[in-house]
Every structure is written in structure tokens, then in C-alpha cells.
Amino acid sequence: MLALSEIVHSKLKFALIALAIGLVVALTMTLSAMSEGLVTGMTGAKGNLDADALVFQGDTYLNFERSLLTTEDVEQIRSAEGVAQAYGVGHVYISVDAPEESFDTHAFGLTDDFEQLPVVEGVGGMPQDGETIVDETVRSEGVEVGDTVTLTPIGRELTVIGFTESRRYVMAPVFYVNMNTYEDLRAASMFGVMAETSDAELPSATHVIDAVEGNVSVAAVKLDEGTTVEGLAAALEDDFDVVTPDEAALAGNGMPVMVLAVNGIQGVSFVIGALVIGVFFYITTLHKTGQIAAIKALGASNAFVYRQLLAQILLLVTAGALLGTGLALGAGASMPPAMAFDPRPDRWGVTLALVYLMAFVGSLFSLRSILKIDPATALDHAEH
Template sequence: MFLALKEMKRAKLRYILLSLIMVSILFLVFFMTGLANGLSFADSSSLQKIKADYIVTNEEAEGAVINSELTQEQFKEISSSIEEPASPLSLTMSTITGKENQKDTDMIYFSVDPEHYADLPIIEGKNISEITGKEVLVNESFKKDGYELNDRLIDESTEKTMTIAGFIENQTYSFLPVIYSDIDSGIHPTKSNEGIYNAVVYNGAKTDIAGFDTSTNEEAVQSMPGYSETQGSFTVMKVFMFIISAFVSAVFFYVMTIQKTNQFGVLKAMGATTFYISKSIVTQVLLLTLFSLSASATAVVGMAQILPEGVPFQASVSLVLVTGAVFILLNLAGSLLSLYKVTKIDPLEAIGRSE
């Protein structure tokens, strides 16, 4: 520790520059991960938080709820095969208008049977089991836009009027705010052809029904059109940033080790062991990595506070801890190149003497 700190103090500029590089790369990793999490959540939070253990769709949809169509007869067939009460689920995109001077809002209905659907996380007002008639629950984004309980909304397609009975938390689908309604209210636009439902949702044990797909929430999210491809792109970018960061730090320390060959040779000639010198290098790697993690995490938290509200971004403690652990392991692995060089240093050769 003494040797590591003494050297870092003596060559402050070198280590400051390396720290800035590592902070910049880590900031990008944190930011990209937070952005990927935010985009994922905005794209699928309503499915992630759906109040059901399983979602049943037709086989042709391959688990994608939005692509599935079920008739009333198929709903009855599925319900009769399930021991627990089931609710139909209908997803319908539309546009609503509300208060004066408020712009039209694109949204998506999640229409269910309130009697057979579990309660939702409510910010204010009624829950799903309490709504009647043309009452609806709307995503919290409506509240931020100035809407209040009992305000009226008008569907542009059906010209039906609905009343805000409650505000629900973090309910979006394909980046659109979700409105929960009674499937029998007639508020949402009527679906074309025979398909009037998208899926059937229920709690309890999994039941495989011939001719239909039964998925968990997570499986339904992964089956959303374009979801896996988007997340895969972000994953590739994060992996490359990790590799670049580890490569930069490994090369930096290796070059410094080569430059200090004479010094290390003198230390060995004076009795310093390879383990002692290696411990100094590892200590430097750990100190720089921990400092970079702290600085970049602080920067990301600050950035999250000033990002526009419309930018989906989600950073968490688990994100910082997991990313930090991976980064530390990669940097320690990169330092092995320098440690190998230290083991090969011959004291006599390093100080310019022959055997």
C-alpha cells in the first residue's frame, strides 16, 4: 500500500489522466445501462406489472399479446380449462382529448374484467375492482399533465366520454400511457373481424391448453415485437465498452510497468519480493477503479436529475453494484499482464549489470 500510494502521489498527472478515461467510460456504461433499462420499462412496464401469473394467447401470436386475437368462444374454452377465475385482456390503441388547451394524447387501453382482475398500485382514487360504468384508471403521466380525479376524457374514435376514477403507477406500453377500463364499458374502439380479445390472464397454476400459448409476464415481455432486438443492441454496446475500458487500463499499467523495469529491478535487488511489487500494482488498479466507479456513479445520479422528463432513464443501486463488480474483475484481469511482466524482471539486467 505504501509503495502504491507513494508512486501515485509522485506521478499524479499520469494517474489523473487514467482516472478521467476510466470515469468517462464508466459514465457511458452507467448511462447506456440506465437508458436501456428506462427504454425497456417504458416499452413494457404494463406487461411487467400485469396482475396475473399467466397470459394465454393464440398460437399464431407466438406469445406477443398485441398480435393475438381471441373470440368469445375461445375465451369461454380457455376459462373452462382453468380452475381459477380468468379475465379477458384487450389492448387497443387510440387518442383522447381532455381539458381545454391540452394537446391530444395517444394512449392504449388495457380493458379487463374488473371482477376477475387483481388490484393495481394506485397513486390516488379508486382501484380496478371499484370502477363502474365509464370510469377508468389512467397512468400517472396524466396527473403530471394537469389532469385530476373526475376529469373527463373523450375518445376521438368512439367519441365516448370517460371519467378519471384513479391514477395508476408506472403503466406504459410501447411508450404510450395505459388507461385501464372495464371491457364491457364500450369505451374503447371495437376490434375488427372476429377477434375481440388479445389474451386471457389468470392467477394460479400453469395450465397448458391445446391450441393456445401460455406465457409468464417475463416471457410475454420478451415476445413483444422488437423488444429483444433493442435490448440486444444495448447489451452489445455495453459489452464493448467494458472490453475497451479493461483494455485501456491493462495497456496503461503494462506500459508503466515496462517504464519502471529499472526501478522494480532495484527494488528486487534490495530484497523486495515479486509478491510485494505485484501487490502494489493490484492496489493501484483497485484504488483507481473504486475512485472511477464512485465519480462516474455520482455523475450519472446528477445527470438523471437534470434529464428532461420525457427521457426514459432508470438507474438503481443494483445497477451500480453489478456494473462495478464486473468492472473491477475486468480491470484485475487486465492487470495480470503487468504482474506477469514483474515476475520476469531480472534485478541484474534491470539495473544494467551483467551476471
């Protein structure tokens, strides 16, 4: 009651405090979403693969670009104990001659399970030869559904039939193709330029296609109930590395260092934000020393005074949290699609919980000053 009355009485002061809390919340939430966006942008195509486990060639450090599995490897994985389903995922670098400007990106060939791709525009399902489903961020390069893009320098063409989302790799939109197209692109990327420019004796196109046919980068595996990733790794022995998609997402391409850095940025911003919130309430308490002394002199317990402070903190942090969430969502909505921004309700929930926790911890400093306020000072006016 006292808490609310004081807020109503000093609207501007408390609105500014709530605004400051809101800005802190917005800052930490935006940084969290941008960090998540960065991770998604770097590895979304890996981490979002519909699988319980990803199987890499052994000793390739969970690197898509280095791992290579043959048809026999995939069959061995498929027939391993505890494997319910396995499909191959192939990776190849491509360069796209887009309307805006050419850009380098990645094509993923899937042997199966195209239904896993959420379609935000166009059509989904298995693409035909020469067709592709692309992450929607390719729009920023001027590519739209229905466009046919040319891959340089190999001269292949791909028709975009649909857009998917959260499927980027190393910050570039992934082009999903069927295995025929993948093998064609891979063979072309390996030998196409050489065939056109070198005088050396080269293997025939048929020989090259034969050499890459059926090869993929990794196998995406769905496990039987009760089978664990560790169990599959033990069953496959040392020839393969087996991890979850999330673990694969955070490996390679400098990801461990990057994740450490973004976590550090979030941590520092959060600690600073928490200190700001704590200091606000501490200063507010210090400004009310005389008033608190009078209330205590009238017979209020320290618990009564602290309860009023906690109620005030709860109200202001709630207002700040709502404002901050709105600001963070607004900031995200105003960012271009190519910009890394991936709000995760669970991470934002943790951020909010920590803001409340830190406000509570900050209130303990105020409690310390409340305990130290001598009610006798309410009567003290330079008289002894």
C-alpha cells in the first residue's frame, strides 16, 4: 500500500526508474537474442537437423567440410543396433550469381526427410533435380521464390521452389537440394573448373560422378527408444564420431571460442545491468532515510519497511520487464532478416528470472541501510 502510494505520488521518478530497468532488460534480451541469432546463423542448418544424433567420419573434429561417409559407411550406420532411421547429409560449397551481387554459400544434399524443413513461402517436400529450398535470408541477396539462380563458375542453375527458416550455416543461407543435384554440384565443384581450364589429362565426367555417387558428409540418425548417443558411439567404435545435433552445432568453425565470447558479452552486460538496478534502489532508500526513521520511530518494524521496499521493487521490475521485453521485440522486428536475431523464450525467461533475482540481491543492500537507520534520528534536531 505504501509502496504503491509512493509510486503514484512520484510518477515521474518511478517511471524513470522503470524505464532504466526496462532498458537494462531490453539490452540483455537483445544481446541474448543476437547471441542466439549468431549461433543459429553460424550453425542453424547443423543444429536444426531432424535427428537424435549426427555421425561424422572419425577424427574430422565434427567438421561438415572434412567429414566424408561412403555408401557403405551409411549402410553400416543404418544397420547398427538401436538405429531406427538414418539419412545422409552432404555438404558442398557453392557460389551464387544473385541479382544483387554474387555470394558464397553452402548447399546441403539430403537423401531423405525434406519434411523437416519448415516452409515459410513456396512449397516444401523433396525438390526435383535442379530445384532447391533455401533459407529465407537469401531474400537480402535479391533472390525470391520462383527465381532461377546460376552457380558460378560451374554454370549450373537452381530454381528456388520454397523458403525455409533458421537454416543458415556460417552466416550464409543454405540451399537444400536432392542427392542427384548434390552429387552433380559436388562433382562440378571438384572438377568442373579444371576440366574447362586445364590441359592436363583429366578423368571423365562419368568417372567423377561414379567416384562421388552415394557419398555424403554426415549421417543423421534417429534412434530407437532407449538407445543413447553414447550407446550408438560405442556400437560404431572408433571409425566414427557420434554427437547430438546441438553438440555438432557448437563444434568447428571457431564456434567454441565464439560462444565463449558471446556468453562473456552477455554476462558482463547482465552484471552491469544488475548493478544499475541494485544501485537505483539503494539510492532510493538513502533518499528516504529521514522518512524511514520517522516510520520506525512510530513503531514500524524493519520487516515492515523492507516489505514496502520489496513490493516497490516487484512492481517496478515487473513494469521494467514488460517494457524491456516490448523494446527487445521491437528492436528485433526492426532488424533486417539477415541480421542475427533469434529470441528464445527459455533464454529470455532466464534473463527475466535473473533480473528479479538481482533486484532482490540489490534490495539486500537497501535492507542493510534500513537496519542501520536509527529511529532516534527522527527526533534528533541538533539537540542532546
